[in-house]
Amino acid sequence: MGYWQPQWTPLHHGGGWRGAAAVRLLLLWCCIVRSVLTQNFPGSSNRPKSSPGVQLRWPDPGQVVIDNGLFQLTLSVPDGDVIGIRYNGIDNLLEILNKESKRGYWDVVWNWPGEPDKIDRIQGTTFRIVTKNEDQIEISFIRKWSKLSNETVVPLNIDKRYIVRRGCSGFYAYGIFERSKGLPDIEMDQVRIVYRLQNEKFHFMALSDDRQRVMPTPKDRLTGQQLAYSEAVLLTNPINLELKGEVDDKYQYSCENQDNRVHGWICSDPPMGFWLITPSNEFRTAGPVRQELTSHVGPTTLSMFVSTHYAGKEVVMKFRGGEPWKKVFGPVLVYLNSVPPKEDSSSLWQNAKRQMYMESETWPYNFVESEDFLSSKERGMVVGQLVVRDRFINMRSVWGEFAYVGLASPGEVGSWQRENKGYQFWCRADRKGNFVINNVRAGEYNLYGWVPGIIGDYKYQGNVTILPGSAINLGTLVYEPLRHGPTIWEIGIPDRTASEFYVPEPYPTLMNNLYTNKTQHRFRQYGLWARYADLYPRSDLVFHVGGDDYRKDWFFAHVTRNVYNNTFKATTWQIVFELMTVRDADYVLQLALASAAESDLQVRFNDPSIEPPHFATGKIGQDNAIARHGIHGLYWLYSIPVPSSRLRRGSNRIFLTQALAKNPFQGVMYDYIRLEGPPGL
Structure with missing residues (x-):
């Protein structure tokens, strides 16, 4: 979700008709805004009919190609690996020197309790077409676990899906991970999607307005000097001599979840961009300020859903006693853009940012076919105001200025930063502590928060039950931070x-x-x-x-x-x-x-x-x-x-x-x- 800072008058919190009416009016306003936004933005169902229709082709039994006239996506069948992306005159944006299974793929790092980690490259065993028409094609690659599965196969049922839409310069990817009741005990460290691009084409990486640069090559790292750990390399003989003497380390390009919304690479000949856009943080673990990897030398682009980076084993997903579980990771968008050869390629980054904002504004998408991905009408919202009462700072309550306020699985105070199995929904309050948490999946949550400049964590005492279409006004919430004396x-x-x-x-x-x-x-x-x-x-x-x-x-x-x-x-x-x-x-x-x-x-x-x-x-x-x-x-x-x-x-x-x-x-x-x-x- 986007981290929007709302500016609105605090709602009445006495529980009478004023508070209820105000919530209804606010919900109506949000619905009107959403309706306007989805008319022409990517992610809406209203595609210009002048765009070519989406087509499905079978060049051979082991491949399927989806073509919408803007690009072509080639996937292996029944594995569901992305093996080719044809765009802007380039036959394949992915690294053709890699095996097909190591170009665009999902993987999971997991282990049996007490045993070493295993890496499972998720590949489907069953392929099916979910939706096929001129406006959209959605396809599914399913792998079900059984006791006869290979020892490296994580005991989960996994459905990888891809969506290509009319007029959209890119494709959506998402996965449905499920543990049916009674599956063996496991621990899961990492879930991600990896895209490895052509090394000869993509040399410029962008993560934010002030974090963009020409990058070294994989060969530069091989000829360099490894430093204190394998990820850090001193470039001693790079192809681009301007990089000589620099350190390259993928962790130098990490980013907090709240800012990790678009990143990728630019090719200069022809000028085009490959971007990973994450329109919502709801499926990521451990809250908005959790740091995570983005893009790095490869050239590699990552969509990280679960990992132990910057947290350790405390955020590992542990399943015990046959615990059932299901979660939808994504959709995320692989977005492709280009400019004429004589145009400044820096505009590609600005265009990718605009696309990211459009995707975020139209979340949750209305075109995803899985019943496990809840639409906006199956979600609810929570509004309120957070104030701080610390008599050693001020005898009166003060506004929770720009507080972080979020819904996560029920737990102890501050447990959200270690929570890893459920969904989380966060926003930033305005300067008066007013907050709106929108598009929350139906379910049972606790409300958590903290205020920059104030010590400790806030937790609302009761559970918050979100029902489809519900709008909950929590009124004014008072945070009394930990304090003993002056x-x-x-x-x-x-x-x-x-x-x-x-x-x-x-x-x-x-x-x-x-x-x-x-x-x-x-x-x-x-x-x-x-x-x-x-x-x-x-x-x-x-x-x-x-x-x-x-x-x-x-x-x-x-x-x-x-x-x-x-x-x-x-x-x-x-x-x-x-x-x-x-x-x-x-x-x-x-x-x-x-x-x-x-x-x-x-x-x-x-x-x-x-x-x-x-x-x-x-x-x-x-x-x-x-x-x-x-x-x-x-x-x-x-x-x-x-x-x-x-x-x-x-x-x-x-x-x-x-x-x-x-x-x-x-x-x-x-x-x-x-x-x-x-x-x-």
Whole structure:
């Protein structure tokens, strides 16, 4: 779904006729807007009849070709792999040097509980035509699991589908994954679609307005120098000499789900684009700020539905006890565009963005034939207003300005960021905290949220039941964030990232020039974790409250130290602060982490050697955001009681030790730290 920020007057929330009428009027307005939008946009059923009709051909028994006059899509039968895309005078946009099964395909990474991962390249065993007319062809490739299936075949029933429409320069792909009751226990790490394009044609990649560049080739990576892990390569002898000395790593091109809506590649001769458009996030896992891969050297374009990237095994889908399950992944659109040879090819990106907005506005599509993909009339909406009540910030409630508000499977506070089996529906509130969550599939949900600048997570107490056509007004919701007493001091901004802290300049010999002079993306450079030892060669970071500036004096990641020949040791940071008085009452340290990778963060007050520590997280985190150029992974929040006996009048020190130290990527990123005094202080 698009992240629209609505501007509208808060609805009456007293439950009387005013609130009900306002909801009905808002729902009617949304329906009118949708009706207007779908008249001529891609995704509507109203295709111009002047466009050629869609045709189906069988060049040989093992292939089917769908042709709408704009492009031709060739699929293997009954496998359902995309083996050819003919467009703009190019016989095949996909890499013809690859085997047919390794050009455009679905795959799943899974395992039996406790056993190593397996990779299953999903190929159908049964083919059928779902819809065939001049306006649209939808075809299906089904594979059903049985006990006689190969050991690498994931125990799921899978239906891969493709749709080609009249007048649409591209095709839609989606999958229906189902576990019938009684299937064996499994774990599933990854579900994705992969498209591998012609290496000789596609050299320019675009992810956003400010993340576009000429890319190295696969051969450049083979001739380069592998760095600390296989994905990161120093380009020592690239074909394009302008790339010499740069680092290439697919994780440098990751993106949050909320922004991961269109990405792809541009061919210069002839000028054309290949784009992956994701019109909705409802089928992705772990919420809107979850980071995921996009496009990378190959040239490769990915549609990631499920993975452990930037989260680890905590978001693995685990099925036990014969649990039944079904989910629709997609549809996503592979969009093709072109311009005349003399026209600026940069317009291809702008056109792809416009197409993405059109696709998002017409979601949910009205042309998908599967009964498992719910139409707009089978969905509902939720509206309301979120306000924040924290008397230590303001005696009155304040608006939940630009809050993230979403519906996800019922669970604990904050469970949405680890949820992986259901659907999620998120929006951004306006500056007054008003929110509209539209096109929600019928079902049972909890409503979750958080407010940038405010610590912690909100959860609505009751379940939210969405029925077809329902419009629910939750009224004004009050979030009372975690709070013990007044703020004595704070470090950082509670925004779930470490972006406000000091991100160092990269090593000049290990740079990706895409991010040179782009402060907001500096964290995407390779090797920044090693800069800590350069900046603190003999002793660890010491931060003085009231004197130091966290933007300059607080390193973005609390990492280990390489002491000799890849032997690492734990590091201990210190927070030094003054207390004029100490009351005989409890204080609280609010500690929010933006990331954790195989870490045990230990906290001690005024005694660096006390055992056991006053507080320890225990081993937490597998998001690997430090190594993978992320500024956050999963969010962790700890409220740590501090008895007054641990504090003293005058100078105090808090010792933060990341105690696990076997490699350079273990560590945490802090989001926000706050010391609170007793309530009556």
